[in-house]
Amino acid sequence: MDTLPYDSRQLKHCAGDIIRNVRELAAAGWTPATSSNFSLRLDDRHVAITVSGRDKGRLVEDDIMVVDLQGQPVATSHRPSAETLLHTQLYARFAEVGCVLHTHSLNQTVASRLFAGAGHVHLEGYELLKAFTGNSTHETAIELPVLPNSQDMHTLAAQVDALLDQRCMWGYLIDGHGLYAWGRDMAEARRHLDAFEFLLGCELELRKLQR
Numbered sequence: 001m002d003t004l005p006y007d008s009r010q011l012k013h014c015a016g017d018i019i020r021n022v023r024e025l026a027a028a029g030w031t032p033a034t035s036s037n038f039s040l041r042l043d044d045r046h047v048a049i050t051v052s053g054r055d056k057g058r059l060v061e062d063d064i065m066v067v068d069l070q071g072q073p074v075a076t077s078h079r080p081s082a083e084t085l086l087h088t089q090l091y092a093r094f095a096e097v098g099c100v101l102h103t104h105s106l107n108q109t110v111a112s113r114l115f116a117g118a119g120h121v122h123l124e125g126y127e128l129l130k131a132f133t134g135n136s137t138h139e140t141a142i143e144l145p146v147l148p149n150s151q152d153m154h155t156l157a158a159q160v161d162a163l164l165d166q167r168c169m170w171g172y173l174i175d176g177h178g179l180y181a182w183g184r185d186m187a188e189a190r191r192h193l194d195a196f197e198f199l200l201g202c203e204l205e206l207r208k209l210q211r
């Protein structure tokens with residue numbers, strides 16, 4: 001009999017979705033050296049998230065585990081991502097958030113260093129801004145926040161909460177670290193992640209050309 005507090009078929013479904021998508025992100029070089037972490041909402045109290053320290057390009061079903069909305073492991077001895085709190089804070093705060101993706105691509109990491117002083121990356125006038133839910137024209141701008149890095153997830157989560165108190169956003173950079181992006185489901189979170197990656201690449205190229 002299944003006595004788990006979540007639907008194990010749903011976990012299997014989520015694990016497959018994470019594995020398929022992360023394989024593509026890893027093939028693009030966005031998850032170097034066991035970096036990055038990924039999650040999907042299972043239900044209103046549980047989240048499927050990657051186990052800490054695994055090679056994200058070679059994930060198997062056993063590399064996806066369940067945590068509650070406080071980030072505590074549920075019915076498993078696995079250790080969840082070291083950055084679990086940065087995922088669960090979004091699920092706990094927004095009932096509509098269904099997926100959180102975190103990657104360490106070269107563009108994301110270089111941009112986080114370059115724009116750390118400004119505290120944000122200004123993205124304006126790009127057609128691709130329409131990839132972000134809520135935008136319907138290129139005649140708009142997004143400030144992608146760049147937060148100071150910390151090994152203390154409570155410090156990082158407090159910075160994110162302070163930003164979310166002020167504005168609606170679909171992602172942020174952490175200095176010298178990488179990008180967090182989210183959405184209502186995997187497709188939307190992937191679209192946001194892909195759009196941030198492309199736009200950061202554009203900004204870095206422009207900086208090179210303007211030198």
Ligand SMILES: CSCCC(=O)C(=O)COP(=O)(O)O
Nearest residue numbers: 035036037052053054081082
């Ligand atoms: C070797 S990468 C350092 C940790 C990190 O930033 C990351 O994204 C992966 O951590 P996890 O515990 O989720 O494997």
Ligand SMILES: [Zn+2]
Nearest residue numbers: 035036102178
């Ligand atoms: Zn990371």
